[in-house]
Amino acid sequence: MEKDVEQSQPQFDIENFTTTLQDTVDTLELWLIESDLRQNGAHSSSDILRLIKQSCDMGYMGRPKATLLAEAVDCSPPLIVKIWNGPQYQKKEIKETRLLTPSQEEALLARVLYIIDTTGFIIAIEIRAEASRIAGKNVGHSWHIGFLDRNDEAIGTIQTDKREETRMKVSKEDVPYYESVLENENKNIPAELFVNADEVGYQQLSDTRRRSIIVRKKDINKYLHNPVDRSETRVSITQCAALSSDSLIPFVIVKKPLRIQEHHIAETRDGIDAILVESEGTTMTGSLFCNWPHSDCVPFADKQRQKLGLDIRTSAVLQIDNCRSHLTADALQICxxxxxxMITLPPNSTQFLQPLDLGIFESFKQYQQTLRRHNMHDTTEKVINIAVSALQQALAPDNVIKSFAEGCITRKVTND
Incomplete structure (x- = not known):
């Protein structure tokens, strides 16, 4: 906190004070101030200036010039300005830059209202995209805030419900049973062979924060259905990491058509940077999940066993949620x-016990948003390339180990 007392205070010279102000201040008032200073003592330049300001505020004297006061009190002129204007005073540079003309902003508002009437709502990134298109250049990340303030009579912001608020709570009895099963089944399992898998989705127009949507002003207190069948680019990735901090190649589900050549141009190599599979949608199905162990999990387990000098008689552990598509007969047979x-988590417990959910996927989405800032019109191939890069950043060894620890799974080191 700044102090308005100067660091080095020489002894106050009352004679200089009187001589400097005698031609400007009323003689009687100057004598009273001088007497007060001699009686109470001059502790600092700030105290003297406040005493003079008090006399001016009460109308006993006029305000002397700042340069004259600075000479009389032996202080800097900025201190006088600060005392006179109060501690809350800050000199602000008023700079106003208008990216859109009034007619352009009217056109933008009309476009926003049209989208709201057509789809039910609009989100901030879409407003910024429309504004960038009209202005011919990118607007700032928070430009929409001023736009909403200027048009608060026509549109307003509401918060969508958090998914966690509607999610069922995990049964208290399931957790101790799960922990006992985990402990019994994982005896003598090397950390390199204990892997956790989970799926993460990414939508082009969503982020990791609670969503705000913009609607007409009259609808801000209404319950609105938030549609999910939007046309933005979606990515679904199955990621797996080992307790040893090793990670598997991302298994990426791509909605038809899968254009391998376009992915190569976007610098995503199939089978090296990611395993790309084609599907009607981006949801993990039973048949797709059977494809994942064959192409990703089993080769990883074989490689880890070979690295440790072990064979297939040494078990590996796959920790995964209890989604129905993960528990088909074919998937269980492959494992x-x-x-x-295959050890499944208790129902509705992923937010408490799923390591990748606890420490990796939030970081992944934050990295993804940072990499994609101002690039909402990227192609699907580019989005996937950025997603793979963001996952590589999120899967730092330290993050993986901390995520397992959050899920109550830690490495046990023995002397042998």
């Missing part, structure tokens, strides 16, 4: 044939 124990 059994490759000596991979």
């Amino acid at each position: 059994a044939l490759n000596n991979i124990k």
Whole structure:
């Protein structure tokens, strides 16, 4: 906190004070101030200036010039300005830059209202995209705030419900049972062979924060259905990481058509940077999940066993949620044939026990948003390339180990 007392205060010279102000201040008032200073003592330049300001505010004297006061009190002129205007005074440079003309802003508002009437709502990034198109250059990340303030009679902001608020709570009895199963089944399992898998989705126009949507002013207190069948680019990735901090290649579900050549141009190599599979949508199905162990999980387990000098008789553990598509007969058979124990989380417990949810995916989405800022019109191939890059950043070894620890899973080091 700044102090208005100067750091080095020489002894106050009352004679200089009187001589300097005698031609400007009323003689009687100057004598009273001088007497007060001699009686109470001059502790600082600030105290003297406040005493003079008090006399001026009460109308006993006029305000002397700042340069004259600075000479009389032996202080800097900025201190006088600060005392006179109060501690809250700040000199502000008023700079106003208008990206859109009034007619352009009217056109933008009309476009926003049209989108609201057509789809039910609009979000901030869409407003910024429309404004950038009209202005011919990118607007700032928070430009929409001023736009909403200027047009608050026509549009307003409401908060959508958090998914966590409607999610069922985990049963208290399930957690201790799960922990006991986890402890019994994981005895003598190397950290390199204990892997956790989960799926993460990314939508082009969504982010990790609670969503704000813009609607007509008259609808801000209404319950609005938030549609999910939007046309933005979507990505679904199955990611797996080991307790040893090793990570598998991302398994990316791409909505038809899968254009391998376009992905290569976007610098995503199929089978090296990511495993790309084609589907009607981006949701993990039973058949797609059976494809994942064959192409990703089983080769990883074999490689880890080879690195440790072990064979298939050493079990590996796959920790995963209890989604129905993960528990098909074919998936269980593939895991059994490759000596991979599949351990599922208790129902509705992913927000408490799923390591990747606890420490990786939030960082992934933040990295993804940072990499994609001002690039909302990227192609699907570019979005996937950025997603793979963001996952590589989020899957730093330290993050992976901390995520497992958040899910109550830690490495046990023995002396042998």
